[in-house]
Structures are given as C-alpha cells and as structure tokens.
Amino acid sequence: MISQRKDDHVRLAVEQQHGHVGRNQFDEVTFVHHALAGIDRPDVSLATEFAGFSWPVPLYINAMTGGSEMTGRINRDLAIAARETGVPIASGSMSAYFKDESCAGTFSVLREENPDGFVLANVNATASVDKARRAVDLLKADALQIHINTVQETVMPEGDRSFSAWVPQIGRIVEGVGVPVIVKEVGFGLSGDTVRVLRDLGVRVADLGGRGGTDFARIENGRRDLRDYTFLEGWGLSTAACLLDSRDVGLPVLASGGVRHPLDVARALALGAHGVGASGTFLRTLMDEGVEALVTQLSSWLDQLAALMTMLGAATPAALTGRDLLIQGTLREFCADRGIDTAQFARRSAAAPTTTGGIR
Template sequence: MIAQRKDDHVRLAIEQQHQSSGRNQFDEVTFVHHALAGTDRPEVSLGTAFAGIGWQVPLYINAMTGGSVNTGVINRNLAVAARETGVPIASGSMSAYFKDPSCAGTFSVLREENPDGFVMANVNATASVENARRAVDLLKANALQIHINTVQETVMPEGDRSFASWVPQIEKIAAAVDVPVIVKEVGFGLSRETVLLLEELGVRAADVSGRGGTDFARIENGRRRLGDYAYLEGWGQSAVACLLDAQGAGLPLLASGGVRNPLDVARALALGANGVGASGGFLRTVQDEGVEALVAQLTTWLDQLAAIMTMLGARTPADLTRCDLLINGTLRSFCTDRGIDTRQFAQRSRRAGATDELTGNAR
C-alpha cells in the first residue's frame, strides 16, 4: 500500500505540472532596473553558506520520493543529475523505509550515485530519534530535513490526525542527530511565528516551501474516493510571502514551492533565502525527457542565474539582498495586513550605497 501511495504521488504531481497555469506570486516581485549596475561575469560566484553549511551553488533538488521500485529509479536519475551538476539533493520522506527496510535501496541510491555530493535525508515530525539517525546513516546524509505537513495529513485518507507531539519531537531530533536539521513545509508555507518557534527548538535552518508548486492537498484529495476536500486546495502562503513575513527572524531560510525558472531563484535569494529548491518541474523533466535533459536543465538554470546576477551587479547570492525590489498585487496586500513595509525593498541600493561610502568599501 505504501509503494502504491508513493507511485500515486508521482503520477498526480506530474499531472499537476502539466495542468499548471504557470503563474504564481513570484510574478508579483519585480527587480528595479538600474541600467549601469552590472558587473563582470568572472566576478560572480554562486557559492552560498548558512548554518555552517557551504554549497557551491544556491540551487537544490528538493524532496520528492522513494519507497517503491518506480520511485527508486526516479531517485537514481535525480542523483545522477545532482552529481553531474554539483547541485545538493534531498530524499523524499523515508517513512516507507522505517516500515519496510527492504525498500532501503530506493533511498540509498541517492548516495550511491552521488558519493561526494550534498545529500539531505528526510523524515516526518513523528519519527523517533532512532529512526532519524537511521535515515541519516542510510544516506550518509550531510543534513536532515524534517517535513511538516498538517494539511496533507488531514486530506490524506490514511493520514495522521494527531499533531500536538510534533513540536517536542522536532526539538528532540534536533538535539540528538549529528548533522544540521532543516525543517520544511511541503508546499503550504511557514509563517514568521513558525520560523521563530523553530529557532527556539534548535533547528539550524527552515525551508519555507510555500504554495504555488505541487499542491499536496490536491494530490491527496485526488486519492479520496469522493474527492471531498477540494476546498482545501490552494491553502497556505507562497514562498515569497513567507520570505517577506520572516524578514529578520534570525533563522537561515531556504525557499521552495512554485520555483519555475532562474529568475524565480534570483527573486527568492533577493528576498533573503540562502538557497532555493525545486521539485515538480525537475520531476516532470526527468520523467518526460530523461536524466540527460535534467542535467541540461540544471546547467542552464545555473548559467542563467549567474547571468542575471551579472546584470544586477550581484557578485554573490547574498549581494542580491541589496537589489531593489517592487512588491505588487496580492503580495503587497499580504504585506500590508502582516505589517510589512514594502517600501524598504524598493530603496535598498540607496542604503547599501550610503553604507559603502561610510566604510570605504567598493560597491
């Protein structure tokens, strides 16, 4: 039954990708164009660092799948693409492995095909400390993702209905494992209040994983005989809304959910993300066109991200936080209601320029 559920998730996620309208709240974030702001391409580095973690690139393949023969093949192809491009990668939820150790190979292939890469194991918030350690050990993981997904569990026919233990369990796991713990949503977003709580729990980073990409409420409703939870489709906040909401919260942030192209990566980095992940679009590519097409896609994204940074004058991903942004549409309304002054983002280069004059640093 678990293997069938994993295969259903892949099938329904790809169907969503094919049916997507293509628009989301990333389109409501616009860079102010400064015609003489550019730098030289050799001056641009894609390296990023957060929570003691260093990545060569700020792009990662986020958690997807594992637990069945078919998903093991998908994970192998994803791992090959990660190896060939130097992109970090996360496994899908490893709950299936805890229930049936015979499917271990559908997850461990991520490390077998990518022996020197940055690999993240993935467990849910009900995992025992022992199982969290097993997950890390199986993948020789560099970090551990804990996914939180109350909306998905609520709609899932066989899902959990008890969530009160999640907070203390996350704290226990974060204190017990020997690798950094990253807590991520599965596409419904993390509010500022949640990010602040995660910092208190000892989590090292948070992946806001917002609305706009794969909708797991829709996926799980598609598995229900009556499809009677359709009204929960579209629940939550977008990744860009979450990044705006969590400004200055203190915990390093990653962003995923609805990331469609290198410009979305640049937008998320400019809003304070230390790294940006994608899943659904990469899954569609590897399933429809094969692993070589995914390698080409990842290579193109990284090259075009560097080109956008060159145009904007950002020598590092962190420098994008000095670029001016306009916040428009429904995203601006969200900011107003949450007490976020969007004008500050439109004038950042002026403040950065004034700081450079005071410190004597070159722009």
C-alpha cells in the same frame, strides 16, 4: 500499500505539473532596472554559505520520493543529475524504509550515485530519534530534513490526525540526531511565527516550502473516493509571502514552492533565501525527457542565474539582498496586513556596496 501511494504521488504530481505553469506571487516581485549596474561575469560566484554549510550553488533538488521500484529509479536519476551539476539533493520521506527495510536501496541510491554531494535525509515530525539516526546513516547524510505537512495529512485518507506532539518531537530529534536539522513545509508555507518556533527549538534552517508549486492537498484529494476536500486546494502562504514574513526572525531560510525558472530563483535570493529548491519542475523534466535533459536544465538554470546576477550587479547570491525590489499586487496587500513595510525594498541599493562607480 505504501509503494503504491508513492507511485500515486509521482503520477499525480506530474499530471499537476503538466497543467500548471501559471502565475504566482513571485510575479509580484519585480527588480528595479538600473541600466548601468552590471558587473563582469567572471566576478560572479554562485557559492552560498549559511548555518555552517557551504554549497557551490544556491539551487537544490528538493524532497520528492522513494519507497518503490519506480521511485528508486527516479532517485537514481535525480542523484546522477545532482552529481553532474553539483546541486545539493534531498531525499523524499523515508517512512517507507522504516516500515519495510527491503526498500532501503530506493533511498540509499541517492548517496551511491552521488558520493561526494550534499545529501539530506528526510523524515516526518513523528519519527523517533532512532529512526532519524537510521535515516541519516543510510544516506550518510550531511543534514536531516524534517517535513511538516498538517494539510496533507488532513486530506490523506490514511493520514495523521494528531499534531500536538510534533513540536516537542522536533526538539528531541534536533538534540539527538547528530547532524544539522532543516525543517520544511511540503507546499503550504511557514509563517514567520512558525519559523520563530523552529528557531527556539534549535533547528538550523527553515525551508519555507510555500504555496505555488505541487499542491499536496490536491494530490491527496485525488486519492479520495469522493474527492471531498477540494475546498483545501490552494491553501497556504506563498513562498514569496513566507520570505517576507520571516525576514527578521534570525534563522537562515531556504525557499521552495512555486519556483518555475531562474528569475524566481533570483527573486527568492533577493528576498533573503540562502538557497532555492524545486521539485515538481525537475520531476516533470525527468519523467518526460530523461536524466540527460534534467542535467541540461539544471546547468542552464545555473548559467542563467549567473547571467541575471551579472546584469543586476550582484557578485554573490547574498548580494542580491541589496538589489531594489518592488512588491506589488496581493503580495503587497499581505505585507500591509502583516505590518511589513514594502517601501524599504524599493531603495535599498542606496545602502549597498557597489563596484560600478556609485551606480547601483
């Protein structure tokens, strides 16, 4: 039953991606063009450091799958692509492994094919500390990702309906697992208030996982006989909104959800993310065209991100937070309602260091 559910998730996610390349709130974030701000390409570094981590690039393959024969093959190919491009990679939920250890190889292949890469294990917020440790040990993981997904569980026919224990259990895992913990949403977003809760629990990083990418309410509704939760499709906060809402919390954040191309990566970094992840976009490429095409796509994204940084005058991913941005449309309305001053982003390069003779 679990392996069938994992295969269903992949099938429905790919179907969603094939019909889903539309606009989202990243399109309401625009860089102010300064025509003489550019720097030299050799001066650009993609390396990013945050929360004690050092990544060679600010792009990562976010949690997807595992637990069945098919998803094991997918994880093998994802691990190969991560190895070939140097991008960090997260496992899908390892709950299937806890219920049936015979599927361990569908997860451990992430480390076997990528022995020197940055790998994150993945559990849900109800996992015991012992299970969290087992997940980390199986993957020899550098960090643990805990996914939170109340909306998905609500729509899932066999989903959890008891959520009050999640906060204290996350705290127990943080204290007992022995590696840094990253908490992520699965596509409905983390508000600034939620990120504050995670900070106070000792979580090392928040992966905002906003609306705009794979919609798990839609996926789980597709598995229901009556399709009776259609009204929850599109629920949540966009990734751009989450970045703005959590900007002053004091906890490093990663951005995932609705990331369609390298410009979205640059936008997310400029809004304060330390790294940017994608799942559905990369899964579609892998399933449609194969692992070589995914390696090419990842390499192209990194090259194009470096090109954008060169044009914008940002020598590092962190330097993008000094580039001028216009926040427009419904995203600006969200900021107004949440008390966020968008004007501060429009002229912030005036205070940023420059190597271009004073032109920013």
